[in-house]
Amino acid sequence: MSNSVSSVDIDSLEGRLGYHFSDKSIVLEALTHRSYAHEKKNKQNYERLEFLGDAVLQLIVTEYLLDRYKDYDEGLLSKLRGYFVSEGFLSRIAIELKLGEHILLGKGEKASGGKYKESLLCDIFESVVAAIYLDGGYGFARDIIIRHFGSRIDEDISNSSFVDAKSELQKISQRKFGTLPDYTVLDEKGPEHDKIFVVRVDVETLVSEQGIGKTKKSAEKDAAKNALRKLGNEK
Amino acid sequence: MSNSVSSVDIDSLEGRLGYHFSDKSIVLEALTHRSYAHEKKNKQNYERLEFLGDAVLQLIVTEYLLDRYKDYDEGLLSKLRGYFVSEGFLSRIAIELKLGEHILLGKGEKASGGKYKESLLCDIFESVVAAIYLDGGYGFARDIIIRHFGSRIDEDISNSSFVDAKSELQKISQRKFGTLPDYTVLDEKGPEHDKIFVVRVDVETLVSEQGIGKTKKSAEKDAAKNALRKLGNEK
Known part of the structure; x- marks a missing residue:
């Protein structure tokens, strides 16, 4: 399969996310790495969406923690939030959603195995969150994120060493x-x-x-x- | 004036913010320091709201920067965002809004001049942002924040050394x-x-x-x- 924009399998990504984009161009932007944009002389890559998605995720995780863990104090909540928006955690979610399969990479980056880099997977997860946020609003973004990783958050908290x-x-x-x-x-x-x-x-x-x-x-x-x-x- | 809850001048705070709270209890929570809550045996202090407000502000600032500075790359935007959600910047805004006058502090904290501590002012600003968010929704919180510090962001960017x-x-x-x-x-x-x-x-x-x-x-x-x-x- 060639790595052209038309070959991106948006359907299967939408199926896995449980979200249908009204505006397909925004999800394409969310999947486009700088190296691919450069090769194709596209202006857009996912970096601005990633910057936005980072803040959207931060708010989603914050609200979830406050809602579920009403008795935890702010210090512990901050530690937990830091963990759940970390590269390590987000890239695991990205792997479960198979986001790596959809990333549009330039040839050089592809050759170096860029698809499987933790930081890249985390970036793409954030940019996809931003795409849902811009396309469908905060409520949709929140519900999808929580559906996909609410139970993971709970599990990690109950197994974690954060919480004595x-x-x-x-x-x-x-x-x-x-x-x-x-x-x-x-x-x-x-x-x-x-x-x-x-x-x-x-x-x-x-x-x-x-x-x-x-x-x-x-x-x-x-x-x-x-x-x-x-x-x-x-x- | 005694520092009792009823003596908090919510009206003048609302006037300065340009926002009228439907639920006054939430703004009181946003203004209540742990030391005061402890003294009065109240359960609520502003810490959970501060934790939420921090994330709400992060998203507001992110969207503002993305919207206004369309040509800045993500690296520069990240630096700018870090600055505009920093204690130094937020406490200056808190001073302009005279939030210090409204903080409910315990006697010991008051005696040590807690009202004027930078970190406390920053905390209170964040908790007030969260109170507006919970009371009126994201749109209100965003509009009020941008009205109060949008032009300050622009000024600081054009004068700053961030941007060569x-x-x-x-x-x-x-x-x-x-x-x-x-x-x-x-x-x-x-x-x-x-x-x-x-x-x-x-x-x-x-x-x-x-x-x-x-x-x-x-x-x-x-x-x-x-x-x-x-x-x-x-x-």
Whole structure:
């Protein structure tokens, strides 16, 4: 397949995004790398859209975090936001959406494997977000982004090392109820070198969750994570 | 005047902003410092709004720059955006809007002169932007921000050292017309140690602007700035 504009498979991209562009020229601009524009003597490449998309994404992620994580303080939210708009995170989403397949690259850039560079994938993701924003408005852009990576954000938060689950749960419990979470070892199985602990954490009478782990501490942490998830879902 | 919530002069703030809040509780939250909330045992302070406002402002500034400075490349736009959402810049705007007068601070913070701290003023500006955004939507927030600091952005750009006016003009001229700007010394007055140069720059036949300076170079720079402003206004 030659890399001409007409050969870009917009349909399959639209299908994967779940969004139909009214203005196809804007999605073409979003996919056009500087090297390709230069070769074809086009004026437009994705860089201005990428600059816009970065800010649109920042707002989408901010609103999502504020809405879902009502008890997190601003310091933690800032750390999380920084992570979810980082190159590493966004390029993973770009890979899932197979955006690399649609990038229009110049010959030199193609030869150097540009399609698969993390920073390029992140750029393209941002420019595609901007294209949706300009074509359909903020509401569409937000809904599509959240549909594609809302659950990923939640997963990464619950698995991440950003959030020390036990201290986070303690903060919430103190703020909401003025009490500390209460941990109880329910079970301790197996031989000394291969134990399994089962721990329950109670936050007042509102939440009671279990966790397991190879140490008491890791079982407590697991229980705290589950309790946080529970509290998050109830908001 | 005691620093109670009822004593906050919302009217004069609204007058200065040119925006009337439907929901007064949101603007009170935007003005409430953690120290005050703590003293009054309020749950809400401005920190979550500040976190949101930061992202809203980022998008507003991004769209403004993209719209006004169509010929600037993404690298320069990024630098400019960074400056216009910086603490230094935002606290100046906060001072012009007299936001410091409205901040609700705890006694200790007040005694330490917290009202006038740059970072606090910047925070409050961001939280007020978020309050307008939540109360009235993005369009209102954008229009108010641009009304208050659009011209300031333009001034700072034309006076700033971010933009090397001569090379910027050269880039635009090459991109648009495939030619270089043409500088002509029109006049050279005064004694050797106190000369004044008058220079004209021509960009094709589209723009012809003059500049003055104590050296030929500074007069050229001044002419280039004027030409850029002209090109900017014509977009």
